[in-house]
Amino acid sequence: MKYCFGVDIGGTTVKMGLFSTEGELYEKWEIKTHTENEGKQVLPDIAASVRAKMEEKGISAEETAGVGVGVPAPVSEGIVKNSANIGWGYKNVKKEMEELLPGIRAEIGNDANVAALGEMWLGAGKGCSNMIMVTLGTGVGGGVICQGHVIAGANGAGGEIGHICVNYSETEKCGCGKTGCLEQYASATGIARLAKLRLAKLHGKTLLEGKNLSAKSVFDAVKKDDRVAIEIAEEFGAYLGHALANMAVIVDPEMIVIGGGVSNAGPALLPFIEKPFQEKAFFANKDTKIVLATLGNDAGICGAARLII
Amino acid sequence: MKYCFGVDIGGTTVKMGLFSTEGELYEKWEIKTHTENEGKQVLPDIAASVRAKMEEKGISAEETAGVGVGVPAPVSEGIVKNSANIGWGYKNVKKEMEELLPGIRAEIGNDANVAALGEMWLGAGKGCSNMIMVTLGTGVGGGVICQGHVIAGANGAGGEIGHICVNYSETEKCGCGKTGCLEQYASATGIARLAKLRLAKLHGKTLLEGKNLSAKSVFDAVKKDDRVAIEIAEEFGAYLGHALANMAVIVDPEMIVIGGGVSNAGPALLPFIEKPFQEKAFFANKDTKIVLATLGNDAGICGAARLII
Numbered sequence: 161m162k163y164c165f166g167v168d169i170g171g172t173t174v175k176m177g178l179f180s181t182e183g184e185l186y187e188k189w190e191i192k193t194h195t196e197n198e199g200k201q202v203l204p205d206i207a208a209s210v211r212a213k214m215e216e217k218g219i220s221a222e223e224t225a226g227v228g229v230g231v232p233a234p235v236s237e238g239i240v241k242n243s244a245n246i247g248w249g250y251k252n253v254k255k256e257m258e259e260l261l262p263g264i265r266a267e268i269g270n271d272a273n274v275a276a277l278g279e280m281w282l283g284a285g286k287g288c289s290n291m292i293m294v295t296l297g298t299g300v301g302g303g304v305i306c307q308g309h310v311i312a313g314a315n316g317a318g319g320e321i322g323h324i325c326v327n328y329s330e331t332e333k334c335g336c337g338k339t340g341c342l343e344q345y346a347s348a349t350g351i352a353r354l355a356k357l358r359l360a361k362l363h364g365k366t367l368l369e370g371k372n373l374s375a376k377s378v379f380d381a382v383k384k385d386d387r388v389a390i391e392i393a394e395e396f397g398a399y400l401g402h403a404l405a406n407m408a409v410i411v412d413p414e415m416i417v418i419g420g421g422v423s424n425a426g427p428a429l430l431p432f433i434e435k436p437f438q439e440k441a442f443f444a445n446k447d448t449k450i451v452l453a454t455l456g457n458d459a460g461i462c463g464a465a466r467l468i469i
Numbered sequence: 470m471k472y473c474f475g476v477d478i479g480g481t482t483v484k485m486g487l488f489s490t491e492g493e494l495y496e497k498w499e500i501k502t503h504t505e506n507e508g509k510q511v512l513p514d515i516a517a518s519v520r521a522k523m524e525e526k527g528i529s530a531e532e533t534a535g536v537g538v539g540v541p542a543p544v545s546e547g548i549v550k551n552s553a554n555i556g557w558g559y560k561n562v563k564k565e566m567e568e569l570l571p572g573i574r575a576e577i578g579n580d581a582n583v584a585a586l587g588e589m590w591l592g593a594g595k596g597c598s599n600m601i602m603v604t605l606g607t608g609v610g611g612g613v614i615c616q617g618h619v620i621a622g623a624n625g626a627g628g629e630i631g632h633i634c635v636n637y638s639e640t641e642k643c644g645c646g647k648t649g650c651l652e653q654y655a656s657a658t659g660i661a662r663l664a665k666l667r668l669a670k671l672h673g674k675t676l677l678e679g680k681n682l683s684a685k686s687v688f689d690a691v692k693k694d695d696r697v698a699i700e701i702a703e704e705f706g707a708y709l710g711h712a713l714a715n716m717a718v719i720v721d722p723e724m725i726v727i728g729g730g731v732s733n734a735g736p737a738l739l740p741f742i743e744k745p746f747q748e749k750a751f752f753a754n755k756d757t758k759i760v761l762a763t764l765g766n767d768a769g770i771c772g773a774a775r776l777i778i
Binding site for chain 1: 543599613615616618620621622623624625626627628629630632633634637645646647711714715716718719720721722723749751752753754756757
């Protein structure tokens, strides 16, 4: 047994965890992300925090298998080309991290891919080596794991699930510049958009109110059997379920894990995704389980630590 | 350097090749596929042919790294559950093959996945470790390679590219029982179908004739600037190019290789696929190259041999 650190860099905080290589989480904590000056301080701050924790616990470099870091950007061979959220341009994160922590190995991954790895290691996907994770948050992110490894892709842009085109007649643009991306229908923002569009042409009763529309308000109303909210959830579910069926035919996963803020709606969410998935699933993929993520915000640190193993 | 054998089992013939582990193809030959009696003879016939070649060339079991076999069925850990084309039900192909050839390792893969591996090893994808191969034949098959490994999936059904749904309003059924599968528009059969549908409602001149419609006749007419044929090719290309853009966003390949009978149309085929691909490609995937396969019918034996390495 050795120790390892999992680090999840976000735009406002850096989440950190101390683990055993066997998957025990001993302690977690956060530090601020100093994005000023092109994020120059981010890695030195992380290194200082790792060193402080090692000292506090009396852990030597020899007892440390490494530090895994999740970054909100495509990552290829430890290198980030651009991460707007933290202020970074081109940065060899692996190299800099290893220079800051002599004698300790660093491994770097994209945050959404890393979260998928976390769920596989210690969460909903435990024991599973072929898995898709979809994170339904402000945007739609994800990670695809095949035979235990994340598909990082040629440019570190593997698993960009949110930008699968699911509607070729969409006219409104996605943040990425394309139209009809899954993110426009299945993110928290996308669900609120679907709700707004439906309310605008509605002639009936609903618990939903035009000014407070959110993914949460939609699924709260679904749980009270609100017909309009159910229709919105069905629309969301059709886009997501069909997209997942198309992904499954490519990577043939054992399991699809749904995480992110939208998944806080709980088990009520799943039938809306499962029904359209089954409608469009290839026969070989019919047994793919669709489940909720279980690690919440810890998926990132868990998966980052898993990069080391 | 060692020797290895690549075996590609088809419904009528078994293609076989003798390779060096460095990728030199010394010799290739074919034997008949005896599908009668539930294909009982297929593996013994292959083993006999391998042994005969080893004797002929004076190759010992110690000099042989192994025998790779491509099978027209999903394969998981060397096991085939059902292969209608060869008459097999459940069969542990790896185990039986190794029993038939004592001291020689066998590795088994799905034929379309194996063809992708062949193009990566010795064909259009040489030097590339993230690649999608699409085979446009009677059906549409394919293989997805990430970090040098085929994505076989949890049930051996990875890379079933032909059954991505690309048209949610299709009413005609695909062979798989679903509707709107890529195979219905981008296989040789699918292109002929598109041509037939278009000719049925046509009021204009074309070189195409209702009774001899095929993917070949369509692309022959395209090369003669036939307007109707060009429209059919554009329709085919839009379905395929958009599907490839959606696949690229998941696996982020360096290269997409187009093979199978339809690819015999040559370089004239590519712009019809590239334009819609670029229209719908995520920014990180814009540089993905789309190229023609170069190994033709040898892709199967090459990839099967590559399974050993």
